[in-house]
Amino acid sequence: MINTPTETNLDTVQASPKMAARGVNVYYGDNHAIKDIDLNLYADEVTSLIGPSGCGKSTFLRCLNRMNDTIPICRVSGQILLEDDDIYTSGIDVVQLRARVGMVFQKPNPFPKSIYDNIAYGPRIHGLAAHRTDLDEIVTTSLEKAGLWQEVKDRLDTSGTALSGGQQQRLCIARAIAVNPEVILMDEPCSALDPIATAKIESLIDELSGRYAIIIVTHSMQQAARISRKTAFFHLGEMVEYGDTTEIFTSPKEDRTRDYITGRIG
Amino acid sequence: MAMISFALIRQRSVAVVGGATQQLHSLPRYHGYFAAVRVFIPCIFLFLLWLVGGEAVIENLIISGLPDALKSTNSEQISLVLNRIQLAVQHGEQSTSDANILAAAERYSSLYNKGLWSTFWLTVAIGLTGYYLSKNRTQANFRARNNFEKTMSITLAASSFLAIVVTLGIVASLIFESLRFFQQIPIQDFLFGLHWSPQTALRADQVASAGAFGAIPLFAGTFLISLLAMMVAGPIGLFAAIYLTQYANQRVRAVAKPVLEILAGVPTVVYGFFAALTVAPMLRDAGGAIGVDVASESALAAGLVMGVMIIPFVSSLSDDAITAVPSSLKDGSFALGATKAETISQVLLPAALPGVVGAFLLAISRAIGETMIVVMAAGMRPNLTANPLEAVTTVTVQIVALLTGDQEFDSPKTLSAFALGLALFVITLLLNIAALRMVRKYREAYD
CATH class of the missing domain: 1.10.3720.10 (MetI-like)
Known part of the structure; x- marks a missing residue:
């Protein structure tokens, strides 16, 4: 029923996954939000999580850097591995985990600080820069990687909240990049943006895809098709199907996947 | 009274259209509210008038009726006499033996009673007038709801206006009294003086510091x-x-x-x-x-x-x-x-x-x-x-x-x-x- 990567004939040349879920269940109180998910996420590719609203894809995403910890009634069972370590064992430092697994949210959420301080926030709290010049360097390269440098280089001291929505979202991506993560989680990063800003973010994701494992939740199937190499379809808390994006969209194995893609459920 | 007229007029509005309430422009209860307000507001107004002005009117009557021996042009003297009269009203003959004062006290209480009763009956009369006026206007096409809403908005506006006026009044009295103070004491002495000792002479002949x-x-x-x-x-x-x-x-x-x-x-x-x-x-x-x-x-x-x-x-x-x-x-x-x-x-x-x-x-x-x-x-x-x-x-x-x-x-x-x-x-x-x-x-x- 559920196609886990170990059962399917994916590119076998790939090394061990960057992150992996093994039998993950999530409960909000009595509500069984995520049911027994197995999923491998690889370092150099973009994975899309698609599915109708409330299917658990965002919940699953938030498990990957333990953002669900902030919700008191949320309980997670099963294993989530980052390389070889289970991130839900007590020995794991959540702070370290989140430095390695960054996150970009649905609504751009720059801090009400200057653009410079927004980027420098992460490096400062993790002590990544010994000197001011190092910090300048990190800020510059992060903004360059996020494709925002040309637009803001003359006004780094203006407030991050004064930027346009698309710029704010790229600022948030730059902020996540600045702590040098290995994985970047994106929770519908374009849903609050206009088409042009969306196109910019998408091309940015494309550029970043070689350097970071990117896992993106999206409501737009076109977006998933455009930017991701692998796609996982979630429905009612289950992962119905996982595979190469092209396969999911052209020849889905499951009826439910086909129904969703053709717009019959959702 | 307001409640009774609410009930009566409400019923009447239903009766006017023979129970077919949908023919009324406004719901029956709005006819009721309208009547209640028509009765209540003039009555309360009259009552307040009595509370505020009644005593002053009576005092004036008493003063003008005083025998010459007690008349005075000095306002302090008059208020002293009035005080004695009121004491006499409360304590009767124990407080004074002055026959003039006692007579005035008697007149005072009789006037007071008359005033109270006439206010009461006047209130009843005005209330009834309000009731009959609204009764006559209780027709199918009478816009009771709109009228009631208008009355309510005026009442509410008056309340907020009153609050603002009172506040402004307090501030104004602060400012005017302060100005009187600054006429006697220079403002810079007040604001920058390092010594506070407000004991001044109460009377001119007292020996005290200048303050x-x-x-x-x-x-x-x-x-x-x-x-x-x-x-x-x-x-x-x-x-x-x-x-x-x-x-x-x-x-x-x-x-x-x-x-x-x-x-x-x-x-x-x-x-x-x-x-x-x-x-x-x-x-x-x-x-x-x-x-x-x-x-x-x-x-x-x-x-x-x-x-x-x-x-x-x-x-x-x-x-x-x-x-x-x-x-x-x-x-x-x-x-x-x-x-x-x-x-x-x-x-x-x-x-x-x-x-x-x-x-x-x-x-x-x-x-x-x-x-x-x-x-x-x-x-x-x-x-x-x-x-x-x-x-x-x-x-x-x-x-x-x-x-x-x-x-x-x-x-x-x-x-x-x-x-x-x-x-x-x-x-x-x-x-x-x-x-x-x-x-x-x-x-x-x-x-």
């Missing part, structure tokens, strides 16, 4: 105590707010928040004797034990207790400010691997800062205006000092001292209370405006 009206020691005392209070309430209130919003679980929060807010409901006089009877002696003994001389009425005691009193202000307003910061900012910070403390100190508090500052300013203006605690715990001695262990006095305490006891209303001593009140009003007004501005500016940023 000194330098308000600086009072304001210094006020600020010293407010500062002490904020040193207590600022950190404790803010930390309590942070704990309650960020660390406490639901159950602790459900208990701790109301308990903290009960602190705001304790009457200030209770804090006052707590300060005077518990904290001040404790401080004095503690000071004695380590060889420091602490006055038994000290700014420190008053400041500490006042600080406790304003903790709930700071904590509940800061709580609101912190809660209003979008949780997405917190998530963003956590997602970057920030700890809770880092998130609070570097993201949450800076974002909530305008609201927190607003909370502090409101708390300060509350502390400045506070009287009871200071009266009881800080003493009455105008003392220009920065030492919190000595007795000081504040603006509010001096106003109390100036206006209680025997006084002459146009002496600079009494008038200076108005000047102090005005100065206090201006300061707290500015603080409040600053605080509200900050809070508003902050709201705009996140809506």
Whole structure:
């Protein structure tokens, strides 16, 4: 029923996954939000999580850097591995985990600080820069990687909240990049943006895809098709199907996947 | 009466259309409301008129009817006579043996009774008139609802207008009395004088000091105590707010928040004797034990207790400010691997800062205006000092001292209370405006 990567004939040349879920269940109180998910996420590719609203894809995403910890009634069972370590064992430092697994949210959420301080926030709290010049360097390269440098280089001291929505979202991506993560989680990063800003973010994701494992939740199937190499379809808390994006969209194995893609459920 | 006419007219409106209420322009109950209002408002108006003007009319009648022996052009004399008459009304022949006064007293009570009864019957008559007027207008097409709504909006507007007028009146009286004070004492002496000693001669033949009206020691005392209070309430209130919003679980929060807010409901006089009877002696003994001389009425005691009193202000307003910061900012910070403390100190508090500052300013203006605690715990001695262990006095305490006891209303001593009140009003007004501005500016940023 559920196609886990170990059962399917994916590119076998790939090394061990960057992150992996093994039998993950999530409960909000009595509500069984995520049911027994197995999923491998690889370092150099973009994975899309698609599915109708409330299917658990965002919940699953938030498990990957333990953002669900902030919700008191949320309980997670099963294993989530980052390389070889289970991130839900007590020995794991959540702070370290989140430095390695960054996150970009649905609504751009720059801090009400200057653009410079927004980027420098992460490096400062993790002590990544010994000197001011190092910090300048990190800020510059992060903004360059996020494709925002040309637009803001003359006004780094203006407030991050004064930027346009698309710029704010790229600022948030730059902020996540600045702590040098290995994985970047994106929770519908374009849903609050206009088409042009969306196109910019998408091309940015494309550029970043070689350097970071990117896992993106999206409501737009076109977006998933455009930017991701692998796609996982979630429905009612289950992962119905996982595979190469092209396969999911052209020849889905499951009826439910086909129904969703053709717009019959959702 | 209003209720009866409500019921009657409501029924009548139904009867007019023969029970087919959908033919009425307005619902039956609006016909009822309209009638009730028509009856109630003129009646209450008449009653108020009697309360306000009735006595004055009667007094005038009595005075004009007085025998020449008691007539006088001097208004003080007249009011004295009136007082005697009223005493006679209450106590009969025990109070006076003057036949003229007794006769006047009798006339007074009979007039009073007549007035009361005529007011009563007039009220009934007006009420009935209102009832019949509305009864005649109870037709199918009468727009009772619109009329009622209009009456209501006028009533509500009148109420708010009244509140504003009263406020303006108070401010105006403060300003005019202060101006009278500044005619006698130069304003610069008041604002910059270093010596406060308002004892002036009550009568011209008395020997007394000329009085000194330098308000600086009072304001210094006020600020010293407010500062002490904020040193207590600022950190404790803010930390309590942070704990309650960020660390406490639901159950602790459900208990701790109301308990903290009960602190705001304790009457200030209770804090006052707590300060005077518990904290001040404790401080004095503690000071004695380590060889420091602490006055038994000290700014420190008053400041500490006042600080406790304003903790709930700071904590509940800061709580609101912190809660209003979008949780997405917190998530963003956590997602970057920030700890809770880092998130609070570097993201949450800076974002909530305008609201927190607003909370502090409101708390300060509350502390400045506070009287009871200071009266009881800080003493009455105008003392220009920065030492919190000595007795000081504040603006509010001096106003109390100036206006209680025997006084002459146009002496600079009494008038200076108005000047102090005005100065206090201006300061707290500015603080409040600053605080509200900050809070508003902050709201705009996140809506």
